[in-house]
Amino acid sequence: MTAPAPLKSAIRPGLAPGVRLSFDKARDCWVVLAPERVLVPDETALEILQRCNGSRPVDEIVDELASVYNADRGEIAQDVEDMVSDLIAKRILVG
Amino acid sequence: MSGAANPTPPLAPPLAALLELTHRCPLQCPYCSNPIELERAKGELSTDEWRRVLDEAAELGVLQVHFSGGEPTVRRDLPELVAHARRIGLYSNLITSGVTLDRARLAVLAQAGLDHAQLSIQDVDHQTAAHIANHPGVQGKKLAFARWVREIGLPLTINAVVNRHNVTRVERMIDLAVELGAVRVEVAHVQYYGWALRNRAALMPTLEQVQEATQRVEAARARLRGQIVIDYVVPDYYARQPKSCMGGWGRQFLNITPSGEVLPCHAAQTIPGLVFDSVRHKPLAEIWASSAAFEAYRGTDWMPEPCRSCDQREVDWGGCRCQALAITGSAAAADPACALSPAHQEMRSLAEAASAAPAPDFVYRRMTPQETPAKVAAATR
Numbered sequence: 001m002t003a004p005a006p007l008k009s010a011i012r013p014g015l016a017p018g019v020r021l022s023f024d025k026a027r028d029c030w031v032v033l034a035p036e037r038v039l040v041p042d043e044t045a046l047e048i049l050q051r052c053n054g055s056r057p058v059d060e061i062v063d064e065l066a067s068v069y070n071a072d073r074g075e076i077a078q079d080v081e082d083m084v085s086d087l088i089a090k091r092i093l094v095g
Numbered sequence: 096m097s098g099a100a101n102p103t104p105p106l107a108p109p110l111a112a113l114l115e116l117t118h119r120c121p122l123q124c125p126y127c128s129n130p131i132e133l134e135r136a137k138g139e140l141s142t143d144e145w146r147r148v149l150d151e152a153a154e155l156g157v158l159q160v161h162f163s164g165g166e167p168t169v170r171r172d173l174p175e176l177v178a179h180a181r182r183i184g185l186y187s188n189l190i191t192s193g194v195t196l197d198r199a200r201l202a203v204l205a206q207a208g209l210d211h212a213q214l215s216i217q218d219v220d221h222q223t224a225a226h227i228a229n230h231p232g233v234q235g236k237k238l239a240f241a242r243w244v245r246e247i248g249l250p251l252t253i254n255a256v257v258n259r260h261n262v263t264r265v266e267r268m269i270d271l272a273v274e275l276g277a278v279r280v281e282v283a284h285v286q287y288y289g290w291a292l293r294n295r296a297a298l299m300p301t302l303e304q305v306q307e308a309t310q311r312v313e314a315a316r317a318r319l320r321g322q323i324v325i326d327y328v329v330p331d332y333y334a335r336q337p338k339s340c341m342g343g344w345g346r347q348f349l350n351i352t353p354s355g356e357v358l359p360c361h362a363a364q365t366i367p368g369l370v371f372d373s374v375r376h377k378p379l380a381e382i383w384a385s386s387a388a389f390e391a392y393r394g395t396d397w398m399p400e401p402c403r404s405c406d407q408r409e410v411d412w413g414g415c416r417c418q419a420l421a422i423t424g425s426a427a428a429a430d431p432a433c434a435l436s437p438a439h440q441e442m443r444s445l446a447e448a449a450s451a452a453p454a455p456d457f458v459y460r461r462m463t464p465q466e467t468p469a470k471v472a473a474a475t476r
């Protein structure tokens with residue numbers, strides 16, 4: 001847990017233009033719809049994505065998830081930051 | 096077809112549908128993915144029919160629709176169809192040549208709820224671009240279109256089709272996509288079916304050119320990470336492993352022609368003996384589940400050796416049926432892109448011979464039956 005965070009905790013991630021998070025009735029799951037891509041987020045990813053609305057800083061998302069899951073804040077922070085920076089590189093999120 | 100002995104898992108719904116709204120197009124690219132026998136305007140589905148098809152697609156589980164052609168924007172009802180797709184929750188993508196719309200009509204599409212636009216380019220070099228599309232001034236129009244897309248706030252993908260005339264400029268095409276503010280660039284070597292197969296000798300790059308292009312794409316990926324998504328479609332003729340065409344026949348994707356025929360892939364009509372169903376006569380769900388064309392190569396039951404006993408058979412699904420047909424004469428053979436195919440060396444040799452010889456003139460994509468390539472070229476200079 002000592003790896004340097006590649007991400008500033010103050011950025012406010014949101015879905016990139018052309019990306020939608022929507023519920024798929026036929027498959028009974030949430031999907032991320034992006035140019036030529038359909039991603040099926042797992043439960044953790046979904047919890048994070050649903051909070052990426054472009055107005056809430058990463059810090060606040062981490063605080064909330066830590067309290068909802070009653071989990072170690074450091075661990076949650078790592079998960080959120082890893083996922084957010086990966087999805088920014090893939091152009092699913094913008095920071 | 097299905098043996099009672101091994102019960103098959105329930106069929107998953109398709110993820111995406113490509114809707115060829117029309118085969119009309121002002122450009123004449125010699126690698127066009129449309130069939131040689133282009134469909135006429137009078138046979139096209141009506142607005143109401145396309146709306147019903149969209150409803151049936153969404154109901155079936157399709158998530159993304161690609162409005163394509165020909166040039167889909169020559170259909171005046173496109174904004175209505177885009178709006179309908181948005182209303183029922185479908186993600187919509189416009190695949191366009193960018194030469195027919197003005198800014199105002201593009202804005203109408205964005206307002207109707209279009210999610211994304213994909214613009215094809217022929218080259219960075221204006222003259223070669225005009226030669227490939229057989230359309231003077233094509234590049235200027237495309238650059239203007241790309242600007243409008245960004246000004247209006249739509250996300251943009253640039254689709255660059257790579258062939259022997261532009262292969263040395265792949266990196267510049269990627270840089271152009273970045274300059275134009277694209278979120279994604281698709282660098283795709285020509286796939287040799289239909290028009291492209293007819294023009295194979297005029298389009299095929301050498302192995303050295305392909306290797307160089309691949310290196311340049313890799314370098315650009317490293318350099319532009321986080322700035323733009325780069326998808327690279329490698330050329331089958333120099334490959335050792337086949338692509339999983341469309342994620343497997345009848346597994347994720349369907350294609351609907353202007354008159355409503357439903358195909359497992361855009362080139363499926365090149366396979367003799369396949370029978371297609373039309374949305375005019377049957378519901379889409381029924382076609383997906385049981386149309387003879389979809390059943391023909393779905394899953395692995397149809398496979399002969401070497402695919403039948405290969406551990407990759409549920410990874411690449413034996414590769415592309417249309418390519419197997421084009422090279423071996425049998426659509427059920429292993430894709431010759433596979434090193435295990437008996438026709439593998441033959442396909443490689445075809446590419447080497449074609450690319451070593453001087454490029455013949457293009458046979459441009461046309462509605463009317465064509466004469467010899469020489470005559471067409473003479474008439475267009």
Ligand code: SF4
Pocket residue numbers: 120121122123124126127128129164165166191192215460
């Ligand atoms: S490949 Fe060229 S000619 Fe064919 S539909 Fe696309 S823009 Fe038109």
Ligand code: SF4
Pocket residue numbers: 337401402403405406407408409411412413414429430433434435436
């Ligand atoms: S033998 Fe068939 S299944 Fe195996 S890798 Fe080649 S094409 Fe794919």
